[in-house]
Amino acid sequence: MRPLRSVYRILDNCRRRRWYSRNSGGSSCRVLDGRALAHCREETLRHLVESVRRAPCLTVVLVGHQPASEVYVRNKQMACARVGIEFKLLRFPDSIEQHELIGEIHRLNQDSSVHGVLVQLPLPAALDANQVCSEVIPVKDVDCFTPENVGKLCQGNPLFIPCAPQAVLTLLEEAGSQLEGANALMIGRSKVVGLPLSMMLGHRGATVATAHSLTPPQNLEELCRWADIVVCAAGVPHLVRGNMVKKDAVVIDVGINRLPMGGIVGDVYFDEVIQKASVITPVPGGVGPLTVVSLLENTMLAYELLYF
Numbered sequence: 001m002r003p004l005r006s007v008y009r010i011l012d013n014c015r016r017r018r019w020y021s022r023n024s025g026g027s028s029c030r031v032l033d034g035r036a037l038a039h040c041r042e043e044t045l046r047h048l049v050e051s052v053r054r055a056p057c058l059t060v061v062l063v064g065h066q067p068a069s070e071v072y073v074r075n076k077q078m079a080c081a082r083v084g085i086e087f088k089l090l091r092f093p094d095s096i097e098q099h100e101l102i103g104e105i106h107r108l109n110q111d112s113s114v115h116g117v118l119v120q121l122p123l124p125a126a127l128d129a130n131q132v133c134s135e136v137i138p139v140k141d142v143d144c145f146t147p148e149n150v151g152k153l154c155q156g157n158p159l160f161i162p163c164a165p166q167a168v169l170t171l172l173e174e175a176g177s178q179l180e181g182a183n184a185l186m187i188g189r190s191k192v193v194g195l196p197l198s199m200m201l202g203h204r205g206a207t208v209a210t211a212h213s214l215t216p217p218q219n220l221e222e223l224c225r226w227a228d229i230v231v232c233a234a235g236v237p238h239l240v241r242g243n244m245v246k247k248d249a250v251v252i253d254v255g256i257n258r259l260p261m262g263g264i265v266g267d268v269y270f271d272e273v274i275q276k277a278s279v280i281t282p283v284p285g286g287v288g289p290l291t292v293v294s295l296l297e298n299t300m301l302a303y304e305l306l307y308f
Contacts, residue, residue, distance in 0.1 A: 038289035056303035167290035180205030185227035242272025
């Protein structure tokens, strides 16, 4: 049986292939095709799953009936099916008490058939999401939310790499971005993307600035023009405009926003920024598919940690 700790090395063959980038007509900017790259990584991961005696198992805990959460969970379920990872969904009503939900988490911690546990956020306001997520044991915390795993991430020695930041780093590698010595701007400071990714970019030698909802607009524009790499995860449609971006910058759009009149757009005004950037990611089809694959890779690594 091949050593599972080599999962990231095995998946490196996808990173070295360039067919999943495409040029946009009328512009020299490269548009990174996250769907194609995710498909490549899924195929490699599927072969890896087939090589083990027992399929890894990911369990998702879903509380309530938020439409967006339903979509995200369904995407994870379909991705698990494609690579052969077992998927379990535990649904609970909005009325569940905090201690009851924590009890369910403890049961999953002790279940040897479950290798990865993910609490789908957001939780209802009556529940303490930080406390609930902290109850997952670190070795099954495939979303990297527990204090232990966040601490290891801060030290530069993570047990798991958070899924969305890992997706961004994968795309930066595909873009050929030199992080050491680069100026990087992280727009957004969420615990899911902004905070961990800022640390990870710093660990890789970038000079990192962070902008957020309290950053004055004029300062945001100045920071954008300063940055060689712009990563936006603010949840604000078309926040980054073409006149804000440095020529030949690498722009990664993590945002996904549903417009009132229908349609999905990112935090970056794609049609404008593509005229200035050297590399850009689309929405949808950029960071999102790779975020799901990163979760599956973490589940595989959790399997390894529990059995090897």
